[in-house]
Amino acid sequence: MPGSQNLLHAVARIDQTPFEIDILNLTHDGRGVGRRADGSANADKTVFVSGALPGERVVAQQTARQRSFDEARTLTVLRASADRVTPRCAHFGTCGGCALQHLDEAQQIHAKQRVLLENLERIGHVVPGRVLAPLTDAAWGYRRKGRLSVRRVEKKDKTLVGFREQDPRFVADLSECHTVIPQIGGKIAALAALIDGLDARRDIPQIEFIAGDDTVALVFRNLVPLGEGDRARLVDFAQAHSFAVFLQPGGIDSVHALWPEHPRLAFRMPAWDIELQFRPLDFIQVNAGLNQGMIASALELLDAQPDDRVLDLFCGLGNFTLPLARGVRAVVGVEGEAGLVQRARGNAAHNGVANAEFHAADLAQDLRSQAWMREGFERLLLDPPRSGADAVLRQLPLKGLKRIVYVSCHPASLARDAGYLVNERGWKLRAAGVMDMFPHTAHVESIAMFEPG
Structure with missing residues (x-):
């Protein structure tokens, strides 16, 4: 087969001779970045090296070859960074679940903050008025x-x-x-x-x-x-x-x-006297402690008042909606998955929350027929998937909103959407910061607050 022959030919071209390289930077996915300067055919080519940190000199071995860059893995660290630590897990370096166990925990979150700020400036052409202190919680045994x-x-x-x-x-x-x-x-x-x-x-x-808390x-x-x-x-x-x-x-x-025949899955959020019930394949935030800190931070940034109506988009089971409802006149949650909407309504009833309503809608599609789109709101909270909230932001009537809080699981889509709000709609990015929802991985979770210009 021609395709197979081409693949074998490409693999054969990879020179697996170990080489030394100085690491200059860290990629968004946690690999070291350097340039070969060894006089080889690949000299001066960018190399992404797994297991290497900025400031280090390592012996590496090429694992893949692309036109504009190569990929490699660390064999030996010749000059270690002061930020290098011994990974706790014996499987680190082979398992793809973590990328940063060899980097000091405080430096991990600083690296993620740098990724966020670089994305905001490079993609969105925006700079936050204030960089929020990183939000952290337990770094081990957190993934539920x-x-x-x-x-x-x-x-x-x-x-x-x-x-x-x-x-x-x-x-x-x-x-x-x-x-x-x-x-x-x-x-x-x-x-x-x-x-x-x-x-x-x-x-x-x-x-x-x-x-959940008990199961x-x-x-x-x-x-x-x-x-x-x-x-x-x-x-x-x-x-x-x-x-x-x-x-x-x-x-x-x-x-x-x-x-058992009827397992009960639920977790409590004591600060708001809320218990969320869920099903085994539902989306919940993976880090329980960080989730509660994130909700508190989002509510503080939103600064919703007792007479406010709040719109919560991509609301899921009501993770933000129901805590919000404890302190405002009304909250409207919108979610694309009908099953989650049904369970969000059940969670509202379970917690005695009468001032929250939930609607099912694909927030990436035309929303002009949605009645909730024409209602007035003072505050907007968004927690979109990796693809971001570009489609819904371009349709929303933003006039009358006093604040927008955007919770993001992908800094590039946040940066794109921040650029739209600031550069096309005249809003101001007042604050932004990172949240370490996934310690020891390269995932960057962040939060941003906007106000009208």
């Missing part, structure tokens, strides 16, 4: 939601359970994970042994986990119906380790409880 890949490796007669490796074609062979909650992170080897003992071990490609749930994606023996083994495991177990034989709607 995630997806573990499963792969049966016949050559090793072994079942692997873990995150994807840095090369995403492979599943990392994990024995533990220090970033996920301990109830999961310390039981990965036990999960691998469990699946290896199932008749259907070749037909379970993933396990999703999610944790940790596992969702096993089963590509074939499970026999009674396998179901009994899963129930025994759940009972032994205090898990709730769900099966997912098809799409999201196929998820159902195996044991």
Whole structure:
């Protein structure tokens, strides 16, 4: 096959001879950046080096070749940065779940702040009036939601359970994970042994986990119906380790409880006397402690008054909506996924919140037919996905709004949308800062506050 021949030819061209390189900077995904100066054919070419930090000199080995840059991995650190620390996890460098365990925690958040500010200036051509102090919480054992890949490796007669490796074609062979909650992170080897003992071990490609305050749930994606023996083994495991177990034989709607019959998933936000109930595949913020700090920060920046009406876009289960409702006249939450809207309404009723209403709408589409678009609001809060809020911001009647607070999981889309608000709509970016929702990873979560010009 011509395509396969071309691929083999490209791989053959990679020179795997180790080389020395000075690291000058850090990329947005946590790799070191340098230029080769060794007289080779690749001299002066930009190289992205995993496992290397600014100020270091390392011995690296090329792993991929592109027209304008090369990729490499660190073999030996010849001159270490003062910010280098020993990674806690033995799997760091192979597992793709983390990118920054070798960097001091305080420097990780500073690096993320630099990414945010550089994106705002380069993409949005905006500079915040004030840089907020970074928002942080526990750096280990924080991840309460995630997806573990499963792969049966016949050559090793072994079942692997873990995150994807840095090369995403492979599943990392994990024995533990220090970033996920301990109830999961310390039981990965036990999960691998469990699946290896199932008749259907070749037909379970993933396990999703999610944790409430009192219950940790596992969702096993089963590509074939499970026999009674396998179901009994899963129930025994759940009972032994205090898990709730769900099966997912098809799409999201196929998820159902195996044991116990009616698991209860919920987490509390005591500062607002709110409890959010959710289903095992729902989106919740992965870092419980940081989430509560983020809500408090967002509400402080929004500065909503008791007589205000607030619009909360991309509201999900009501993570911001219901705490907001405790202090204002009314809140309208809008979310694209109908199931989340239904559960947000249920959460409002569960918490006795009568001044919050929820609507389902695709916020990337034409919204002119939506009645809530024509209602007056004093404050706007947005928490969009990685794609940002460009489409809805261009449709919203912004006149009359006193403040906008934008919670972002992707600095580039925030920068683009900030540029629109500031440079096309005349708003001012009063404050922006980062939140370390995912310590030891390169994910940059941030928050920004705008006021009319």
